[in-house]
Amino acid sequence: MLSKCANPDCHEALHYLRAGKVFKVEFDGPVLVTGKKPIRKVEHFWLCGPCSETQTLTYDQIHGVRVLQKPPMVRRAAAS
Numbered sequence: 536m537l538s539k540c541a542n543p544d545c546h547e548a549l550h551y552l553r554a555g556k557v558f559k560v561e562f563d564g565p566v567l568v569t570g571k572k573p574i575r576k577v578e579h580f581w582l583c584g585p586c587s588e589t590q591t592l593t594y595d596q597i598h599g600v601r602v603l604q605k606p607p608m609v610r611r612a613a614a615s
């Protein structure tokens with residue numbers, strides 16, 4: 536649900552979408568079939584501005600949706 540920041544440690548309520556980042560997660564696995572078109576389950580998650588700068592969302596079938604710390608900025612290795 537897009538009502539608050541996806542970071543469980545953050546209680547920022549969703550007021551303005553542009554203040555953060557919205558992640559669209561497509562769930563693999565059983566799909567709903569209505570008529571002939573299979574529908575993949577899609578959910579949206581939101582990280583508030585401060586959280587989206589340091590964290591990101593990931594999804595896998597084992598752990599589900601998780602908030603991960605972004606890897607620290609990798610400095611480009613200068614070719615020498």
Ligand SMILES: [Zn+2]
Nearest residue numbers: 540545583586
């Ligand atoms: Zn947050």
